[in-house]
Amino acid sequence: MHLHKYEKYWLLFGGGSLIVFLLITGIMAFHNGSHPPSAKNTINHEKVDQIAPFNKPGVHKVSGKDWDYEIVVLASAFYYNPPELEVPVGSKVKFIATSKDVVHGFEISGTNVNMMLEPGYVSEYVTTVDKAGEYLIVCNEYCGVGHAQMHSMLKVVD
Ligand code: CUA
Incomplete structure (x- = not known):
């Protein structure tokens, strides 16, 4: 040629x-x-459990903010920390969550809370819990062998 x-x-x-x-x-x-739509801030996911607020996962009462409670959740394969959440009915709640390892989901069944948790990003969602009950929180992003067992519980109490 x-x-x-x-x-x-x-x-x-x-x-x-x-x-x-x-x-x-x-x-x-x-x-x-792959930036999840609910994520605004970035974070070092390898050291995330030493960085506020993820060094203290759980339900925190706050004052002087537009919401009453901040619920800090740290997801990792294949569980949520903390494993159970409880807030009084009628509370305005801000969920603040991220992942320590791979992409996880955070869907509270029976509500409109449905976030993607990606390592390195902080996902946030503000909502009012206006119905008492127990709501199952499930991981809706395939994350590995334990994916189907990955869940948590939100208790909205009177
Ligand atoms: Cu975590 Cu699926």
Whole structure:
């Protein structure tokens, strides 16, 4: 096969452009790609249990804020910390959650709370719990062998 000199240049240029294009789209996908919609802040997931508020997972009464309680949840394969949550009915609650390892879900069945928890990102959701009852919290993102057993409980008490 005999290639004209300029055809060689064009082949090189085309191949080079393709690589540059793939690099750029790859970098963009890496930066913007899997950012969960409810996540605003980033966090070092490897040290997350030493960083506030995730150094103290649980239900915290707060004052001077637009909500009454902050519920801090740290997910990891294959459980939630804390394993059970309890708040009085009628409370305005802010959920603050993240993952220590892989992507997990945080769906409170029977409510509109449904967050994606991704390592490195803090997911937040504010809602009012206006019906007493026990609500099962399930992981709705496949996270490994223990995925189906990954759950927790929200108790809304009178
Ligand atoms: Cu955690 Cu599925």
